[in-house]
Amino acid sequence: MSHAPIAPNWPARIAIALAALLALVTAIALAVTIGEMKIPLSTAFQALGNGVFNLGYPVSAIQQGVIFDYRLSRALLAALCGGTLALSGAILQALLRNPLAEPYILGISAGASTGAVAVMILGFGGTVLTLSGGAFLGAIAALAVVALLATGAGGSSDRVILAGVAGSQLFNAATATIVTTLANAEQARGVMFWLLGNFGGVRWPDVWVATPVALICFGICMLHAKVLDAFAFGADAAASLGVAVARVKIVLFATTAVMTATMVSIVGTVGFVGLVIPHAARFLVGPAHARLLPTCLVIGAIFMILADILSRILVPQQILPIGVVTALFGAPAFALILYRARRAT
Amino acid sequence: MTRSARGLRQSMCAVALALPFLAGGVVSAKAEATRYPLTIENCGHQVTFDKAPKRVVAIGQTQTEILYALGLGDRLVGTAVWFSPVAKRFEAANAGVKRLADNDPSFEAVVAQEPDLVTAMFEWHVGPNGIVGKRDQFAKLKVPAYVSPSDCVGKDNSGAGDGVRTQMFTMELVYRNIREFGQIFDVADKADTLIAELKAREAKAVAAVAGNGAKDIPVTVWFSSKDVKGDAFLAGKNGVPAYILAKLGARNIITTNEEWPLVGWESVAAANPAVIVVVKMDRRRFPADDIDLKLNFLKTDAVASKLDAVRNNRIVVMDVGATRAGLDTVDGIEALAKGIESFGLAK
Numbered sequence: 001m002s003h004a005p006i007a008p009n010w011p012a013r014i015a016i017a018l019a020a021l022l023a024l025v026t027a028i029a030l031a032v033t034i035g036e037m038k039i040p041l042s043t044a045f046q047a048l049g050n051g052v053f054n055l056g057y058p059v060s061a062i063q064q065g066v067i068f069d070y071r072l073s074r075a076l077l078a079a080l081c082g083g084t085l086a087l088s089g090a091i092l093q094a095l096l097r098n099p100l101a102e103p104y105i106l107g108i109s110a111g112a113s114t115g116a117v118a119v120m121i122l123g124f125g126g127t128v129l130t131l132s133g134g135a136f137l138g139a140i141a142a143l144a145v146v147a148l149l150a151t152g153a154g155g156s157s158d159r160v161i162l163a164g165v166a167g168s169q170l171f172n173a174a175t176a177t178i179v180t181t182l183a184n185a186e187q188a189r190g191v192m193f194w195l196l197g198n199f200g201g202v203r204w205p206d207v208w209v210a211t212p213v214a215l216i217c218f219g220i221c222m223l224h225a226k227v228l229d230a231f232a233f234g235a236d237a238a239a240s241l242g243v244a245v246a247r248v249k250i251v252l253f254a255t256t257a258v259m260t261a262t263m264v265s266i267v268g269t270v271g272f273v274g275l276v277i278p279h280a281a282r283f284l285v286g287p288a289h290a291r292l293l294p295t296c297l298v299i300g301a302i303f304m305i306l307a308d309i310l311s312r313i314l315v316p317q318q319i320l321p322i323g324v325v326t327a328l329f330g331a332p333a334f335a336l337i338l339y340r341a342r343r344a345t
Numbered sequence: 346m347t348r349s350a351r352g353l354r355q356s357m358c359a360v361a362l363a364l365p366f367l368a369g370g371v372v373s374a375k376a377e378a379t380r381y382p383l384t385i386e387n388c389g390h391q392v393t394f395d396k397a398p399k400r401v402v403a404i405g406q407t408q409t410e411i412l413y414a415l416g417l418g419d420r421l422v423g424t425a426v427w428f429s430p431v432a433k434r435f436e437a438a439n440a441g442v443k444r445l446a447d448n449d450p451s452f453e454a455v456v457a458q459e460p461d462l463v464t465a466m467f468e469w470h471v472g473p474n475g476i477v478g479k480r481d482q483f484a485k486l487k488v489p490a491y492v493s494p495s496d497c498v499g500k501d502n503s504g505a506g507d508g509v510r511t512q513m514f515t516m517e518l519v520y521r522n523i524r525e526f527g528q529i530f531d532v533a534d535k536a537d538t539l540i541a542e543l544k545a546r547e548a549k550a551v552a553a554v555a556g557n558g559a560k561d562i563p564v565t566v567w568f569s570s571k572d573v574k575g576d577a578f579l580a581g582k583n584g585v586p587a588y589i590l591a592k593l594g595a596r597n598i599i600t601t602n603e604e605w606p607l608v609g610w611e612s613v614a615a616a617n618p619a620v621i622v623v624v625k626m627d628r629r630r631f632p633a634d635d636i637d638l639k640l641n642f643l644k645t646d647a648v649a650s651k652l653d654a655v656r657n658n659r660i661v662v663m664d665v666g667a668t669r670a671g672l673d674t675v676d677g678i679e680a681l682a683k684g685i686e687s688f689g690l691a692k
Contacts, residue, residue, distance in 0.1 A: 037615035062614050065648035070611055120632060131572070131632055179630070180448070200609055201575030203647075317599060318606045319576045 020298045024079065027305040031075035032067060034309050036317065039063050048072065069203060075305055077202045080210045081263045082273050082304025084217065086296040088256040089274035090281070091221060094228045094289065095252055096157040103260040103274035106160075106253070107167035111142020112264040113175045121178055132265040139261035142171050147253070197270035197322040199308050206266045217259045218297060224252060225289040232287065272326040273300055276334045283341050303330065376533035385525055388468065388497035390480060392489045397531045398462035402445070402455050404477055405466025406431075407671030408493060411523055412464075413438045414672060415535050422458045425450040425477075426470065428665060429627050432673070452478040456486055462529070464491045466670070468502040491529070494518045495670030499583075509602050510583035513591065516547065519670055546675050547592065550682035554593050554690075562690055564595040564681075565613060566622040568605055568668065570633035573642050577613070577633070578605040586622070586668050589677045593685065595620070614648050620688065621654040622681060626665035636662065659688045 033044050044067050046057035051068035059067075088103040096105075104110075115138015116131050118124040125134060150163035227248050230238040239245045260274075281295040307325045314320050384393045402423040403409040409424045410432055418438030423445040431439040445454045449470065455463060455477060463483055465471035471478055471490050483490045496502070498521075499512030520540045527536025566580035566589075580586035581603045590597045598616035599608060621643065625636040633639055643655045654660060661684035667677025 036609065036612040061651040062617070062648055065646075065651060066611050066614055069647035070609075121629060196571075198571065198575055200607075201570075201572035203574060312609060312611075315601075317608055317612050318601050318603070319609050 020294075023302055024298060027302045028072075028075045028079065031078070031305050031309050032071045035066070035071060035312060037063070037066050039067060043067075073204045073207050074199050074202045074308065076207050077210055077267065078199055078304045078308040079301035080207070080214045081199075081267055081270065082277075082307075083297040083301035084210075084214050084259040084263055085270065085274040085304075086277035086281070086300025087218060087221060087293060088260050089276075090278035090289070090292055090296045091228065091252055091256050092274075093278055094231050095249060096160060097231070097234065098157060098161060099279065100275070101161070102271075103256060104168075104264075104269060104271075105164045106257065107142035107146045107164050107171060108139045108257060108260045109264055109269040110168040110171035110175070111145075112136070112139040112261065112269075114138045114171045114178075115141065117175050117178045135265035136261050138171070139264055140257070142167055143257050143261070145170070197268040198319070199267055199311075199322060200319060202267065210262060210266060213259060213262045217255045218293070220251065220255050221293055222290070224248060225293060228252075228289040229287070267322075269323070270304070270326060271323045272330045273304060276330055277303060280334060280337050283337050376527070376537055379528050379531040379533065383528060385528065387490075387525075388472065388492045388494070390490075392491060394462075394489060394529055398460075398489075398529065400458060400460045401462045401464065402450075402458050402460040403464050404450060404455070404470045405464075405493070407466045407669055407673075408464045408522075409439075410435055410672055411519075411526060414539055415523070415526055415530065415532055417526075417530055417532070418442065420530070422460060423450070423455065425455075426466070428669070432666075449476055452482065456483075456488065460488055462489055462491060464493075466493045467496050468492055468500075469508070472497070472502060474502070491525070493670065494521045494525075508604055510581070510604065511602070513583045514585050514588045514670060516543070516588065516592075516674060519672075519674065520544075543672070543675050547678055550675075550678045551592060553682045554685045560594045561596045562619040562685070563598045563616055564590050564620045564622060565598045565616070565618045566590070566624065566663070566668070567639060568624045569626075569628075569631050569639075571631050573633045573638050574646065576607045576609050579608045579613070580604075580668070581606050584668075585670050585674055586663075586677070589667065589674070589681055592678055593682055595681070595685070610646070610648055614652060617652055618654050619690070620659045620661060620681075620684065621652070622661045622663050622684075624665050624668055625662050628665070657688070659684070659690075 032048065033039070033041055039047075043059055043063055046055070047059045047064045047067035049055040050057050050059060050064060051072065085103050089101065092101040092103065092105060093099055095101075112135040115134040115136070118138065119129050119131055119134030129137070146160075146163045146167035149167060150160040153159040153163060227238065227243050230241045230243050231248075235245050235249075238248075263270075277300045278292070278296050281292055281299055284299075285291045285295045304322075304326070307329065308322060310329065311320045311322045311325045314325070379397070381397075382393050382395050384391055386392075399420055400422045401412065401417070401420045403412060403421060403425070405426045406424075406428050409421065412418065412421060413435040418435070418441075421442045423443050424439075425444070425446040426449065427444070427447050443458075445458070463471060463478075465475075465477070468475065470476060471480065471483070471492055473479065475482075478490075480490050495514060495518040496508070498518055499514075500508050500510045502508040520543070523536045523540055524533075527533040566586040568578040568580065570577045579599050580590075580597065582597055582600050583602060584604045587597050598613070598618050599606065623636060623639050623643075626634055628634045633642070640660070643649050643652075643660065649655060661681055663677050663680050664673065666673030667680065
């Protein structure tokens with residue numbers, strides 16, 4: 001296997017990286033300036049200045065709060081969430097050699113729902129465990145169940161996926177049982193699903209938790225970029241190339257699980273991004289993971305920020321579930337990419 | 346507002362027209378006895394009663410409590426869908442009645458009581474998509490089903506969620522419910538008395554805040570949130586809380602049709618309500634079901650704490666019963682009226 005037949009073109013790489021960064025910053029700027037509350041652009045920048053550098057511009061407390069505490073933290077977390085979900089999807093698709101693999105395939109969202117319900121309705125963990133903490137523990141518990149099941153079943157990639165399906169069903173059933181038998185009747189019943197993705201509750205502390213997780217996990221993934229390329233030909237082929245298959249699998253499954261579980265515990269489940277962005281990125285930059293992984297991170301981030309803006313403004317005074325928006329606008333966009341890819345080949 | 350104003354004008358006209366007949370003694374003080382078989386229109390269906398029901402299953406706390414208030418507790422053979430403990434004044438009546446389920450009862454649990462009337466407060470329990478049973482399921486067993494008009498008149502229950510009201514709820518729908526129970530059980534006198542009592546309480550609360558001060562003040566009613574800091578379920582423009590606000594001349598800041606739309610706090614900040622009504626409940630499904638967490642959020646959040654209503658401590662705690670169509674709705678009108686008065690917003 002020759003990995004890089006052509007010498008890297010550094011100026012072009014730097015230009016692309018700068019362009020990606022610019023696109024990301026533009027998306028965040030849009031997210032900060034667009035919203036239900038009409039705030040002049042100059043005021044928005046003054047509020048940012050106040051928040052970041054403590055400049056002390058005279059901005060009303062409500063506008064300051066909306067720009068800095070609501071919109072900016074929300075945009076940054078949307079970026080982190082979209083980026084890590086797309087990254088997780090790319091890794092899982094490579095490890096499992098399945099184009100339908102996505103971050104929740106290992107039962108993480110189902111387990112998180114059960115964990116949240118256990119904390120809220122059963123009072124599990126007393127006052128120590130928060131809802132997010134419960135969701136995180138539930139996600140990890142589900143992952144452990146799926147991992148045991150998958151290992152017991154032989155550990156091949158289709159067995160891992162089947163174990164994930166079985167684990168998800170089990171934890172979903174547990175959640176439904178708890179909610180229907182123990183919660184008392186009340187309205188607002190449309191929302192039975194606990195962790196339907198939503199960025200509404202995001203504040204700065206969430207960003208401080210998610211940022212290091214995303215950066216460290218991204219670093220670990222990038223260190224395995226070449227190994228992932230080898231996995232494209234199957235675990236056996238990778239082993240014959242000198243890859244420590246078992247160790248790499250454990251490290252990478254654990255990394256995606258930590259990223260996904262962290263995001264689920266903060267914002268809930270957002271479908272589509274982790275499944276589709278990796279494919280879109282592959283059409284753009286090809287299958288080599290050294291390029292694919294950062295591309296996924298950036299496209300996922302930008303896509304999620306834009307989707308979140310739409311979820312806030314499409315219906316006046318009302319929030320659309322973010323998952324609806326990602327599918328509503330992502331699916332046609334993806335169809336277009338598929339169509340053009342067919343024409344190109 | 347305009348609709349209820351028009352409704353008021355219409356009913357005043359009706360009273361004016363009826364006065365000569367009243368004077369002529371055409372309408373006697375004593376309501377007429379029901380003649381069976383009685384057929385009434387209920388949620389688009391004709392329901393016929395051959396005699397006054399003696400074995401009733403009530404699916405929904407509001408229906409149960411209206412029956413207790415009409416002194417019909419001895420006719421109940423089963424209750425279900427409880428939101429909170431039964432009202433104090435009905436505790437004795439409720440003690441002897443079997444509770445089939447706290448939440449949704451099964452179809453079999455209901456029909457096993459051999460009821461001759463099944464009454465529900467929500468169409469999603471008994472209706473086209475009824476999870477307890479559809480109307481024709483009960484009809485096949487010759488069990489008449491009566492759903493509160495408050496959940497089907499001017500309300501579309503075909504979608505998921507809490508339904509969408511196309512017209513604003515009014516207490517008139519609850520009064521119709523009571524009046525029709527009066528007919529069905531042949532207790533029209535008691536029904537009329539109960540309606541008169543509730544109407545008098547409504548009028549008293551409205552009078553307490555009459556004046557320009559409370560007119561058009563922006564108000565929102567916060568039910569709960571999936572995440573305390575996250576988007577909130579606020580009362581939509583046509584539901585029971587919206588009626589409470591309209592009755593007192595306040596303006597609901599939310600203008601969407603859904604019963605409890607999910608609204609971001611930025612939208613609330615944009616509208617900057619003068620009064621925030623916070624709903625208190627026993628349910629613990631979402632963290633923000635807990636009133637203390639809601640109040641704490643209002644005081645500590647970077648934006649919410651800066652809202653006029655919070656800075657001036659104009660927060661009204663309303664019991665969840667008031668947000669449902671029933672006897673307790675009037676409690677909500679009284680609670681908000683008291684709040685508006687105590688904040689000095691009414692003159």
